[in-house]
Amino acid sequence: MASKRTIAVWMSVFLWIGLVDAAKKCPPGRAKSFLMGFMGHTGSTATMSMLHKHSHLDVAWPLVEPMMNHNATTGCLWTRMFFEEPRTTIPGFKLRPHKVIDDKEPWTKLIDDYEVRFIRMIRENLFKAGIGLYSVRVLEDKAAVQGLMKGEEDHCQVHPESCYFDVESVKLLASLMHTIHEGNESVENLAREMNWSCVLDITYEEFQKNGEKLMKRVENFLGIPYEGHRPDFQKALSDNPCEVVLNYQDICGYFYDCPLFRPFVEDEDAGCVCVNKKGKHDPVLCDHELLKEAIRQDPDEDLKTIGDTRTN
Ligand SMILES: *[C@@H]1O[C@H](CO)[C@@H](O)[C@H](O)[C@H]1NC(C)=O
Ligand SMILES: *[C@@H]1O[C@H](CO)[C@@H](O)[C@H](O)[C@H]1NC(C)=O
Ligand SMILES: *[C@@H]1O[C@H](CO)[C@@H](O)[C@H](O)[C@H]1NC(C)=O
Numbered sequence: 001m002a003s004k005r006t007i008a009v010w011m012s013v014f015l016w017i018g019l020v021d022a023a024k025k026c027p028p029g030r031a032k033s034f035l036m037g038f039m040g041h042t043g044s045t046a047t048m049s050m051l052h053k054h055s056h057l058d059v060a061w062p063l064v065e066p067m068m069n070h071n072a073t074t075g076c077l078w079t080r081m082f083f084e085e086p087r088t089t090i091p092g093f094k095l096r097p098h099k100v101i102d103d104k105e106p107w108t109k110l111i112d113d114y115e116v117r118f119i120r121m122i123r124e125n126l127f128k129a130g131i132g133l134y135s136v137r138v139l140e141d142k143a144a145v146q147g148l149m150k151g152e153e154d155h156c157q158v159h160p161e162s163c164y165f166d167v168e169s170v171k172l173l174a175s176l177m178h179t180i181h182e183g184n185e186s187v188e189n190l191a192r193e194m195n196w197s198c199v200l201d202i203t204y205e206e207f208q209k210n211g212e213k214l215m216k217r218v219e220n221f222l223g224i225p226y227e228g229h230r231p232d233f234q235k236a237l238s239d240n241p242c243e244v245v246l247n248y249q250d251i252c253g254y255f256y257d258c259p260l261f262r263p264f265v266e267d268e269d270a271g272c273v274c275v276n277k278k279g280k281h282d283p284v285l286c287d288h289e290l291l292k293e294a295i296r297q298d299p300d301e302d303l304k305t306i307g308d309t310r311t312n
Contacts, residue, residue, distance in 0.1 A: 031223055038187065040180075048063040052162070054227055056090060072102035119202060119218065120190075131167075156238075180287035243273035249275055
């Protein structure tokens, strides 16, 4: 047993060294500029709200998405102008992957010219993210988009129907989870395909668990001192899926046997466990292409609530 454990320890040491080695080290000193790649509903606005307060940073407004009205081509020109503004602070903002990937050439040059450091923000838990998006899309609750602002802390008392609800369409929930997964992959591609000065990985889960620790990592990555700012937004929904989804026991069995979803369906720390794990397995839910086809053929599904993956 001991030797097995020793091997496991060494394996993870080597793996860790391998990973550290693979990541490009930041040049010493302060960053010249940065961008954060994100897809909807990953806590990126809350993270930006902390960075925005940092005296060494100049975060473009609006925090939610300064590139909203640009495509990759016009956005690159705008970014160059923004980066060029005379300042002593470090400019940066967050953007969606296709705002770069759709026109790589000028961006390659810009990333080179301004030695742009890249922060990759993803959300690991597909199930919780899916539930949050479900409340946004189906129940039209906007609070879960970016979280709650000061003064809105009683949101769930005032609107219990958008904080605790039945998931009535498993197809929609599955479709949202696939969308989030694909968003994660496109942020991953953006990190890999461009020649960033260096890359930092952060997750929503980390932000939620210990925002201060995450901020320290980001500040360290950008080469700026820690200032201890707090986010403007709080998570809108409970973190326990069994609390939010009233019919959790009805729906968990649909997802448990999908390899992509299984790791996220239960939250054992919160005591949220699926009783009938295999009861309702449906391979269509596991495969985004099959699912899209099934939704197209099902007149009961409300297509407009699924929307465009690029805006979420
Ligand atoms: C962006 O829009 C401009 C002008 O509206 C157009 O010329 C350009 O081709 C577009 N770029 C992309 C990548 O769609
Ligand atoms: C997101 O992408 C990363 C890197 O490819 C992967 O390790 C992780 O499992 C993905 N997570 C989700 C929820 O898709
Ligand atoms: C990537 O960026 C580095 C530093 O900015 C530069 O020296 C190198 O030539 C670039 N590599 C490619 C393939 O563009």
